Amino acid sequence: MKKFLKLALLCSVLLVSAMFVQAGELDMLVDTLAEKGVITFGEAQQIKTVTKEEIKKQMAEGKLNTVPAWVQNLSLKGDARVRHQIDWAKNVLRRDRFRLRLRVGAETRIVSNVKGGFGLATAVIKSASISTSGSNNIRVSTTTGTGSNNITASGSGVNVTDGEPRSTNYTLGDSLSKAPLMVDYAYIEYSPISYATLQLGKFKNPLFQTSDIFWDGDLNTDGLSGVINYSVNANFGVFLNMTAVILDEISTDSSDPMIYAMQPGLSYIINDTINLKTGCVIYRTNVKGKKLDHSASTNLLVSSVLPYEYDSISPSLNLNVQEPVLSKTVSIYGDYIVNNSTKNNNIGYCAGLKYGDEKVSSFGQWSVKYQRRYLEQDAWLDSFPDSDSYGGGTNVEGNEFIVELALGKAISLNFDYYKMDKINGANSGTTPKALFQSDLVYKF
């Protein structure tokens, strides 16, 4: 008891002293006491460490009293990308463009288990006229003018303006016009327990995908999602991603177009060098008899509407093998889909092989990637595939090559080449098409 009192007193004195002396001086003082046998070295270690932790806590408390918690928890992130893009197509003039993308985002913890976030991004503005009878499902739109970015529309009714969902590029030009910023995402996230989250709003697609063949990387989904990610042990985890995607709101239709998705999956570290992650999405849609905005106009339409659902099964797999050749990582990955709502033209896949550094995040790190892309006409909805792949439509196949090179911790140089053709109707008219992008990306 006496010894405890002695230690407690010493801690108190040192804690007060520590407010006025440097940490190194405090350590020297305690070490000297230990050297002289006043306290043991174990007690000295306990005092030094615990005192530092107490000071850290007091500083945190002091900061808390002066700055609101949501400000303390605020984190900012973003990136800027300058792209040179060349488009080729059969019987069409080569097109060269410089394009700019800026994304800025913020996230904060509002209360202990609730987060909020939002992001802004450069956008292609799309204006349209909607009928005053209520539906903005079918839009009358025409392209006018010579500008690279703006798609204007005309028609009767109310004019609305929104951003192209699959692109955040602003093409340089238009007589030096300013680039528009639009809301890229905004969400509220609730975590009732450490391994489960619920999101509401417009947010990053929660489904595990190894490529962008079905979901363009710039897309953020609208609606609701629930994610359970549970680590069974250090090497094995299971997850369940669920989402309800709102595709449109039609005031004259009680059954709005939606996508419901559920994806069970697992991640497994097999040994020191091999790990895998896999999952399978089960899609249920409510799109039959409707027409979606931002369609690439490649899905089959009957009387101008989709003739069936896109109830699909879509497995994905990513397998990493670390350092099999020259200390680099080899990844084999792929996404597959079959649309069970039709028997015709209902298969799609992307199979890829990657070699290089697992992360391209510091100077000199690099990776090369090859992807085989194949997407039949009605394998998936043509409003969502990668917009760089033949304009984001279906009924396309081809090859993609990607090279990434880090120039520094937050800056990289990327090259992406697509050579695509139609599956039905290949090598005719203005097809095949090719596209080459050179990107300089800076993250912050």
Next chain:
Amino acid sequence: MKIKSLSVNIIGLISMLSVISFNLSAKEIVTEGSTTVLPIAQIAAEVFMDKNPGVDISVRGGGSGVGITSFIDGNCDIATASRAMKDTEMQKAVGNGKDPKAFVVAMDGIAVILNPSNSVAGLTKKQLKDIYTGKISDWSKVGAGKGKIVVISRDSASGTFEAFNELALDKQKVRRDALMQASNQAIANIVAKTPQAIGYVGLGYITDSVKAIPINGIIADKKTVLSGKYPLSRPLFMYTNGVPTGLVKDFIDFIMSEDGQKLVEEEGFVGLK
């Protein structure tokens, strides 16, 4: 709209998980965090439960960051950590109404050993890192006679490997030709029989058949580890919410007692007593 029924389902599922979590925490002490501290928490919990029938202590791993996050979110009673809380973690904890109280329950110290016939008298931390990451492969580069260095390491699943990787290698990968061993004793045995070998073990495994060498001029012993002067040493923590009371206090007191610190040493760590 069908979204309503889906929302109800998801909210119902999450609520059910919350109830399960709450019920678990109401019946037991839950410790969660560092895989390095895991064996200490496990053995201490076993002995404590033997001495106190009816008490249930759940010991979880996951890593220091996982344990601290769980503590901040109120999902565990004791967070175990092989590092101190970061400033940002402390701010989040205080912001969430927590009052983190730190206890150093043990020190982690790793001795570097050579065969007694090896003439190398000591290494710098950089030389040690270069040997284990493959930049140095011959003893002649560190002041001994010519000869290929035989690198012995613990397998990557062990807490000793994790500690060595952080303290000595700055989390860089061990060279691919290193011989990975499943125990401290296996490393000590190989180094004792192999003149050109280098290995690392807990302090309890230093015997006359191997030579523990100074790192940056400091030899590994209980005093240098406890004082934190030895470069390959670090404190191991348990965090409670405020000054512990009840069962949590009893458990912490037990670990800090003579008996508890003996268990710490039996697990290959340096006790504070």
